[in-house]
Amino acid sequence: MKKSASLFFNRELSWIEFNARVLAEASRKENPLLERLKFLSIVSSNFDEFFMVRVAGLKHQAQVNPNETDSFGLTAKEQLSLISEQVHKIFFEQHAMVKEQFFPLLEKKGIIYVPPENFSDAERNFAGNFFQEQLFSLLTPIKALTPAESTEDNELPYIANLRLYAAFLLTPIVDKKDIHPAFCPAADEKPLALVQVPASLDRIVRLPSEKKELRFTLLDDIILAFGTRLFEGYSVEQSLVFKAVCDAAFAVDEDRHEDFMEAMEEILAARRASVPIRLTCTNGSPDITKILIEKTGLSEEDIYTAGKIIDLAFLSRLADKLSDMHGFSKLRYPVWKHFYPKELVRGEAVWDVLKQRDVLLHVPYESYDPVLRFISDAADDPGVLAIKMTLYRTSGESPVIKMLERAARNGKQVTVLVELKARFDEKRNISWAQQLMHYGVIVVHGIVNLKVHAKMLLVVRRENEGIIRYVHMATGNYNEKTARLYSDMSLFTSNREIANDASAFFNMLSGYSAIQTMRRLYMAPINLKSRLLHMIEREKLHSTPETPGLIMAKMNSLADSDIIKALYEANRAGVRILLNVRGICTLVPGIRRQSENIKVISIVDRFLEHTRLFYFQNGGAEEVYLSSADWMSRNLDRRVELMFPVTQDDLFQELKDILLLYFSDNTHAHELNTDGTWTLKKPRPGEDAVRAQEALYNRYKQRADAAHKEIPRLFTVRRKEPRV
Known part of the structure; x- marks a missing residue:
């Protein structure tokens, strides 16, 4: 970080330093090769979101409040300049690592990236046929531009966020009398055409090989190599691939909208039509780069130029593909199991366990299954009367949603607060909310001007002793997929005071209760x-x-x-x-x-x-x-x-x-x-x-091994009152 303050570091520069640490993990030679690729990919994905939200916000601030400074003493314009400087350093280092380290290391393992200029005759024939048979009918050249004109009616057409485009600078090679006047370019005109790279196809294209090796190229490589077929009567003078990161720093005006779901739909529509704030481009085409800068209104510091490949997020997909192939598993981390907590595998119902003790769950060292089992048991148990929970983010095919729907069909009163403002998950959460309501679930859409980020699940059950409440509280989302990758903790309890607080919490969220004092929870x-x-x-x-x-x-x-x-x-x-x-x-x-x-x-x-x-x-x-x-x-x-x-x-x-x-x-x-x-x-x-994570894994493994040998015994109550 270039500049220091007596009290605070700059937030944005600190976040960039975090990504430098992630990139450093990619450079560690003791890490398995495919895991190093994953870290490289994470850096690219992280910066996409950073520019969509944080940099976009600073650009707005620079226009509206140019003299406002942060706690670091920097204006928005000064922050943008420092951000560009630091991100460019990481960007160049990242791409140099791919070219100079990773592709040579992959090649030694029989994994070879082949750019079009290195195609063999057989590979060129394959790629040409691939273009003709699978790509040609999918590709649509977008409205041509000319570098000479800069009028409003010659603006850059809409560029989709995070999508790859091939750009072709064209030169006519046919006699104008053979072209209809409506399509005939002006004198000395060199139009620029854009072609969106289809996201429906895998970007990684495997090339044929008689050897025991994996040779691959990229979809965008094939489009650049054979894209001239799209432009009969023109030759391609220059070409490149670029990706735009667009403004996603939109906030819903919650005081203006009565229909909150409709308000979020407006935000999604605005995001889809937002303007670029960053461009990454392959190099070697200065004229096209200049046109893109002019048409987008971006400055030089907003342009990130790489070698032959941009958007290194594909490296994670490559690592996954190789992991599924024979012979490459040794290039990944050794498998770490997800152990089931011993307190919940004694054959007893979860309710019987929680009446006697609290249970702590630490994923991914321990399995996330107890959380899913807790919800599933509640959905089916005839004694359960109600289920209440918060949902901030969950997986695409969430079993949690299906369990909640089943609970509603089984006659339970199910109340779910679905946070529609969870950034980049708004569309998915709107869909979940609509689906849950269809099955009779009471859905709360959130609280005006606040995001509900708390993670809590409350189960109300009728038992012989009366109504008993069981609570699950977590540091992470109800997402079984991220629970295999993120280190998070959660607590299961039937503690009466916490259950009282949980009930008060959900009453406050539903909007039918004033702020209540909670004895054990802090909100x-x-x-x-x-x-x-x-x-x-x-x-x-x-x-x-x-x-x-x-x-x-x-x-x-x-x-x-x-x-x-x-x-x-x-x-x-x-x-x-x-x-x-x-x-x-x-x-x-x-x-x-x-x-x-x-x-x-x-x-x-x-x-x-x-x-x-x-x-x-x-x-x-x-x-x-x-x-x-x-x-x-x-x-x-x-x-x-x-x-x-x-x-x-x-x-x-x-x-x-x-x-x-x-x-x-x-x-x-x-x-x-x-x-x-x-x-x-x-x-x-x-x-x-x-190594803390390895030590934790070994600790849970030893605990699981000991549990297999342990003679079943009665539970003892260990819970005690809070320290004061």
Whole structure:
């Protein structure tokens, strides 16, 4: 990070640094080759979303409030300039790695990328036939442009977001008398034609080979090589492939719309017609690049020019294809199983287990099946009267949706808050909401001017003792697919006070209850932030030179200025503060009399670290919490989030041990420096290597192995009252 401030780092530059850490993971030679390709692909996908939302927002700000500065002291224009500079560095490094490292390494493994200029005669014949038989009828050249004209009626036609286009600069080669006047170009005119690369076909095209190797080219390569067939009477003077990233920073005017679903449809329509804010192009065609810059109104710093390939997100698809092929599995991470928690495999109904103890689930080390089983059992159990839950994001073919529909058909009262404002999942969530309503589910569409990001499921069951409520709360979404890739935690409980709070929470969300006091749960934007500030202040008051306070926190992002200032104050009181922040961190560590006792690490490994986990020493009366919320202003002030305590002794100690394990990682942890750069930690001489994710996997494996040998015994109640 080029510029530093006394209190805060710039949020956007900090996020770019996170992607530099992801790219560094791709460069680690000890990582399996196909996993390294995945990290390269993730960087490309991350930047697409970053430009659609954050950069687009800065461009709006630069027009509306050009003199406004952020906490880093930068105007929007200054931020855009620094962003372009830093992203270009990563972009060039990423593409150089592909050309100079990965393609040669893949070739040694018999995986060979073949550009059109290297086609053999057989490959050229194959590619030509492929173009003619599978592509020609799909491709439609879009309205021609000319570099000479710049009038409004010669503007660039609509460019779809994130879609690949081939651009051809053409020269007439036939006599004009053979062309109808309506189609005849003006004198000396060199039209530019655009052809959208079909997204319905796999971008990776396997070439025929008699050897035991995989030779492939790309769909866009074939279109460039044979696209001249689309333009009878013209020759192709220059060509390139480009992709536009378009503005997606739209917010719904919730006060203007009575029909919230209709309002979100408007946002989706606006996004589909938005303007480009970034172009990536293959190189070698300066005239076409110049035309695209002129017609889009972009500046030079918005253009990212690569070699022969753009949009490296395809590398993830390549890795997946190779994983399914014989002989390439050794190029992936070794398989890590997802172990079933021992507390829920004793043959007892989940209700019987939860009446006796809380159960903690840690995915992906443990299986996500208990969550699905919990919902499925609730859907079918005749004693269950009602199911209530929040849905922020879920998978495309979500079993959760099917279970909720089944529950409604079985006569349960099912209430689901579907957050329609979940960015880039709006269309899917609208579809789920409509589908659920069709089956009689009570669907709440969200809360005006707030996103509901909390993850909670409440099951109400009639039993011999009366009505019993069972609650599931999580740090991550109800998505069985991401649960195999993201590290998240959740808690199952029948604790009466938490169940009371859960009922109050859903009553508030439905809009039929005023804000209620909750005894065990903390909710943003009501009291979650104030509770965090109180606990930080409390830690400061408890801290002495002999027994310094201790705060340990794990999250995705840290950027709330009030929280950061409170941490600085705690630091001055001698409190030790250990922060595990995966992505954005605007706190500046290591500054004397401000943050010398604050250590910040970030772990990038095979699983995406997504858990929010907070520990406070509290003068010996320790507390630990899980939460859906990062320490960001958007989470604490503009979203509905939950933070919940874990008090059962064994689970409390387990969470504390996990936090300590993360801070002992010296192989995949990067430490934040005072200047905003990050340094990968390495074992010191004589120190054992510690990889937190591997240690966690081994811990759960040993637990599962021991459970198989364990003699069944009665459950004991371990839950106890919260520490105060």
